[in-house]
Amino acid sequence: MSRAPRAPKEQVFAEDPDQAVRAMPDLxxxxxxxxxxxxxxxxGRLPHAWMLAGPPxxxxxxxxxxxxRWLLAGGAEGSVPLGSTPLNxxxxxxxxxxxxxxxxxxLRALRPNTGEKGGVKLVIRVEDVRxxxxxxAMTPAEGGWRFVLVDGAEMLRPEAANALLKTLEEPPPRAVLVLTTAAPDRLLPTIRSRVRRLDLSPLDAAVLDPLLGRLLPELNATERATLGRIAEGSAGQAVALAEGEGLALQALVDQALGELGDRRNWHRxxxxxxxxxxxxxxxxxxxxxRRAISSAVRQAARGQGAPGWLGERPLAEWSTLWDSLxxxxxxxxxxxxxRKQAVLTALLWLSPSRR
Incomplete structure (x- = not known):
């Protein structure tokens, strides 16, 4: 008696965290x-290495x-019509x-990803850089350029950074290397000195809101505005906060700061x-x-007004408290x-009774 054929094993494909970034058409x-x-x-004098620096x-x-993609499509040679926005x-x-x-x-991209033992790999390895x-160093497959993006360059291991430095010192022809980093000071000074640096600023509300409307269509305008405010101009941070119940946690932060000294809700x-x-x-x-504290201190220092709870202690004490948290x-x-005890400790520190 023949056996029934086994159902094919379901294939599980790893999620590609870069796909949405690679496919973003708008600036x-x-x-x-x-x-x-x-x-x-x-x-015609394109620097071979760039660093894009700015907050996460x-x-x-x-x-x-x-x-x-603009460069590989022939943009530098005039093969791409110039659009209303650059690099279109x-x-x-x-x-x-x-x-x-x-x-x-x-095109090749390097970024920290899952490590060999199933944990989170918080470094870019020397093998990947080599x-x-x-x-x-290879001839471009399509006769144009070779392009490497190192996303999160501050996570290069020391030996990986040294290997990269040799290429920066003797760059191959028609090759472009772009480093992105949220912590440029963590890169080797010799690397920083051999790349052209562009500093990117957080997005203002007029730019961030329509982007969040695309990324988080399920949220209403008020929720998106709140996320944009607490993410301080970072779309990536706003999305992460939305996925991690950031709105609910921000409400708890607002409650804790608005009720300094009132212990009735601490355990909740x-x-x-x-x-x-x-x-x-x-x-x-x-x-x-910590973000709420630093933002309020900056507002007060600039004379822009600050929330009432900031007056519960001198600004210097808030700075010390920020470090302690x-x-x-x-x-x-x-x-x-x-963790619960740690939260209670933080709330106790916030209480003006500690003065």
Missing amino acids: FGHVAAAETLQRAALS GIGKATLGYRFG LDPQHTTFRRIAAGAHAD DAIRFL IADAVAAKRDGSGFATFIALL GRLAAETDVLSLD
Whole structure:
């Protein structure tokens, strides 16, 4: 008696975290930086290495990919019509579509990703960099340029950074390297001195709101405005906050700061913050708390007005408290301390009774 054929095993494909970035057709902010890149390419004297620096989540990699696909499509040679925005390439262009699919032979991207043991790899390894260096040294497959994007260059391991430095010192012809970083001071001074740096600023509300409308269509205008405010001009941070219950946690931060000294709701707040077993709620709560404090202190220092709770203590004490909250979060994570108790400790520090 023959057996029934087995059903084929379901294939599970790894999520591609870069796909949405590679496929973004529009330029949100950073017009001046895009114009600088385009001008340099059209001049015929294109620097071989660039650094796009700025806070996390503001579109550094998006701009890097935009530059790469325009360059590989022949933009520097005048093969791409100049559009109303710099580095523009029609989404139907074959180069755009292939890069969006991660299938262009002359573009490679390095970014921290999942490590060999299943954990989060917080570094870019030397093996990956050496592979990218060999890639840059090859003749372009399509006769134009070779392009490498290193996203999160501050996470290069020391030996990886040194390997990259050799390529920066002796760049191959018709090859472009773009580094993105949220912490340029963590890069080797010798690397910083051999790249052309473009500093990107957080997106203002007029630019960020329509972008969040596209990325987070399920939220209403008030929720998007709140996320934009607490994300301080970072679309990536706003999306992360939305996915991590950032609006609810911000409401708890507002309540805690608005009720300084009133202990009746402390345990309810602490329970809500510590509810997620992975600790993400606690990390976000402390980050939002510190962000609220630093923002209020900056407002007061500029004479722009500040929330009433800031007057509960001198500005210098708020700065010290900001540092203490950062250490509390780090110790709680590293030592696996009780998160609810850590929240209660933070609320006690906030209380004016500590003065």
